[in-house]
Amino acid sequence: MASSWYPGPELAWQLHAGCPDACILFESVRDDTGTLLDFQWTAFNPAAEPFVEGQGRALSAWRGVEGLPERGILGGVVEGGTPLTFELHGQVAGAERWFRARAVKQGDGFALWLSDITESHAQLRSLREELERERAARAREEHLRLALETARMVTWEWSSARRTLLWSSNADVFFGWPLGSVADTPERFLDGVLPEERSLVAEALEQGLRAEGPYTFQFRGRWADGTVRCYEVVGQTLREEGQPMRMLGVVMDCTERARAQAALREAEERYRLASWATNDLLWDWNPSTGHIHWGEASHTVLGYLPEEMGGIHWWTEQVHPDDREMVLRNLEHAVESGGDSWVGEYRFRRKDGTYAHVLDRGLLARDAKGHTVRMIGSIMDITERRRAVERMEEEARFRERFIGILGHDLRNPLNAITLSARALLRRGLSPPYQQLAQRIETSAARMGNMISDILDLTRVRLSGGIPLNLAPTSLPLVCQQVVEELTVAYPERGIVLESEGEGEGIWDPERLAQVVSNLVSNALEHGTNEGPIFVRCTGDVQRQVLEISNPGAPIPSHQLATLFDPFRQVGVMRSGRGSGLGLGLFIVRELVEAHGGQVTVRSDENNGTTFKVLLPRDARQSARVRSQAAGAEHTA
Template sequence: MTSPEDGSRDALDLYELAACGLLTTAADGTIQRVNRTMCAWTGFAADELLGKRFQDLLTVGSRLFHYTHWMPLLQMQGSVAEVQLEIVRRDGRALAVLVNAARRAAPAGAAPAGRPPIDVAVFVATDRRKYERELLLARKRAEELLASERQAQQARAHAEARLRLALDSARLRVWSVDVPTGTRHYERDVASLIGLPPSDEVTPEAYAACIHPDDRAVEAAAFAAAIDPERRATYSVEYRLLGHDGVERIVRSTGRSFFDDDGRPLHFTGVLEDVTDRRRSEEAVRQREIEFRTLAENSPDVIVRFDRAHRFVYLSPAAEGLTGRPVADFLGKPIDQGGMGSADVAAWAAAVHEAFAGRRVTLAFTYEGRDGRRRELQAHIVPERNARGEIVTVLGLTRDVTALRQQEREAQQRAILAEQLIGIVSHDLRNPLNAILLGTQLLGDADADLQGVLAGRITAAAHRANRLITDLLDFTQARLGGGLRVARRAIDLHLVAADCLEEVRLAWPARQVEHRRAGDGRGFADADRIAQILTNLVNNALTYGTPDQPVTVTTAVAEGTLEIRVHNAGQPIPQEIQAQIFEPMQRGAARARPGSRSVGLGLYIVREIASAHGGRVNVRSTEREGTTFFVVLPRDGGAGG
């Protein structure tokens, strides 16, 4: 039998060594009793815990929970169960625990005496917490996998819907083959490719029978290569289908085979596309391109094509004749490598940009050809569109308009000259004619002396009118007749000049004209035209030179040239006028002297006569040296004229 003492000792051991921490606290949480298990878990000795409040052992979060939940529930219910808390051990580490607590009831029949103590049982919850965390993680992973599976299913459904939409939009038809059995399957809408209602089913035999006999071997070879484990070629082939509706269609069939781990073909999936319209459009484009190139390569105009990067993608052979460079030098290169000046390059770039924006542009520019001549060109730049109306390239047609522009300028000059001639005839020729008419009217009433004066004036006016008419005829011949005609013969330049100057002195009796000679004077020239040169230049010098200074005429014959120099003192010819003084209808600013006939043709005729002799004329005019005109002609007559 067990003695009462042994039973008490066993009960004490059971309390002290219990599998849970046991403690008794006062109502305010002060620890009154604690077992050794609780001491071992917390690392405190019993005497360290006794007198300390239970809530002081808790972490901050658990202590807050103790005040806000534990104590109110314990007060209301008298007990709490499986409350998760964390106790701070002696070494500072937190210990997860589950706590049960019950307030002791007063003994039956005993009067209430203060607030009863509280018995607390503490269980270590570390493993349970770990298990709960693992359980929560596993649940979370399962939920994530489930959500991922749902998303995958939704994505697959969306992908299949998009695929179907893409197939329908692209008008693609699906077909498949179970390779081990050789069974082919065609979707219903394949029927329209062989001229049947789209809802009809298509059997493999019916479809194969519609493949053009000339194309069946090609299709069969492509499929065999695709399912061959060694080759695994990409299946892509075009062939013709002879439809039941009598229409021949071109289809493009593409697909791929799927193999097992041993390399055996299992399944084949392919799509069919009706490319009839595309191929016919491409053929039409090809034919148009052939026609375009035939036209471009036989056109005298330069035809060029640019891509969106402003590079040459086509250039007609006519460009070689203009540039002297082979067409291959331009292809693939940008506009700025086309041999044009920077300003023309910028104009071309802007025009091509405008054309790509859908606008037509006309461009005028110049180009120095391989012969060194500057050509005037006109280009029309237009957009080129494909079958869908999209601008893909820009076409430029360039024409050499040098001759046309020259003709236009000449026509404009002829119109201007016609107006000028009308003005000369109506104004300059009217003066001598009026003088002749007036003189003849006065002759009848004049005495002998006055008749002599009037006769002289009438004669001078007639000579002036005749010279003016001669100038006009020479001018017309030079401008419209291809140049003046000269009749060269042996002359003595000095004698021709002396005779001419004697006539000039008679017309200008108050002026001094000096003649200087160098060389023997012999040469070949048109004496009458030489006289015209001298008359025009000397009259010009007398008109615009200083009145009290002589006009000096020098005739010289060197080894190979005949030279005439006419010099006068006076105000120089402005530099800006010297460049155009030999053009027709150019007059000086000075008032014409008596005997002059300045209508602006004299110096022009001098230049044309010199040119007809194969010579030249120029002028030098300065404030210090005065003005000198130089005429240089070949002594032997040069080319015949």
């Protein structure tokens, strides 16, 4: 390609034949208005010939050249005169080359100087790649360090040539070594192992040298502060021509895992011992899968081996058909209601086909949303206990029925004795015989009171309460009648009746008279003769209050809690009268509660003893509730 170039004086010195840089002159291509359209080359020196060859004259038509500035930027060089430096890359003479380019204003165009920097560019690129590899290596090392710290492990390497141990950078922190005191030999490493395990670790390392694949072992080490940690070693030996050359691997801190495993073993042992000691069948149910893990006591309790017992559907089939619906309904309610426990009593089929009465109890574990994820419990065979309770209940019912029948049948001969004594008294007997007849009548009355108390006790035990005949009743009037009767029986004692208000209500007058009589008789029998007995009737619109007070020594505090229990007596009776069975206060409580009321007692040295009875104005509501409860119990 021929070219002619007539440069100005300022470029002549650079364009001699020996100039190493390529130079191409470009002139502006403009339209009639002077607007810059493009550039085209006009001349070039010999060094630029390979670069220009194959390219068109117009700069915009050049191909395979990367890095050319836009036309406007090159126009700025022409207009402003400020040189522009940039880098070009392209194929020159069939080879990929890099150039440092500099555009310098030249008339109405510019001179493009090209310096070949391919070699230096390659060196720079190689340097950059090396730096990038180093950065990547450092990043991998940092990632490895973080991973090792997170996983609580370190890496190690031993070579037969060096006879030294190399550790990852976190080894001193990992083993609790002082900074800079890394154990760089197997001997120094063994110093940190517990003395009783050093020989085992040394033997494990020797076996690792001979192992064909990965090997592992555990040991315990002591930190500088005295803390003992558990470690697990995983390593592998690399060989050359059959000889061990290197050993490398990782050491993991398994202290927490070892503790968890020990705790798990202890829990499993406690679980096994608890199952063995209580003879209960322990179970673990997963509601999501329906699987049930059965304990070892399954054979003892129900006759099944654990592997013979199935999941929730199998368990459902073994529940007695008459109990199944109730048991499943209660279990479903416990699971869905958000509760944390479940208790069921039902019959369960043993392996031999018979049914055992069992008590089943479970605790529910829930997730954050309240869904049941696990349920653990135990099954207790209560067949024998249930039979024993049934026998005891039957014996108790027999005894109470016997007492009731005996008390009822004793009334006929007792009435005969009473009537005969009264007939003798009316005949005007001599004083000695009249005294005997009076004693017979008094004893018969006492026996009648005993029989009444026995019958009331029997009614309470058998029918759930003493029946009431409710009617409009005046409590003060009932108290007055009782006080008059007892004044005749105890002429030497003073009984003071105080009444305030109407004192009317819906009660059983006969039973209220029994309450007042028992309480006043109790005061007469246990109180002193030093002061009167007070009977007070007060109240308001909603309730009536009855208080019976007597002076005397207080009731011992330890006896107050059981004072109203049957067959309880406090102290020695002063009069020698009364039933003597200890049923009086028990019957008082039953009668008051049958009316929907409450009876309490307070006793101290200064004020003596006071029984306080609170009665609602209308006892019909309480009577209906007790009747319904008794009916439900009888139905059950």
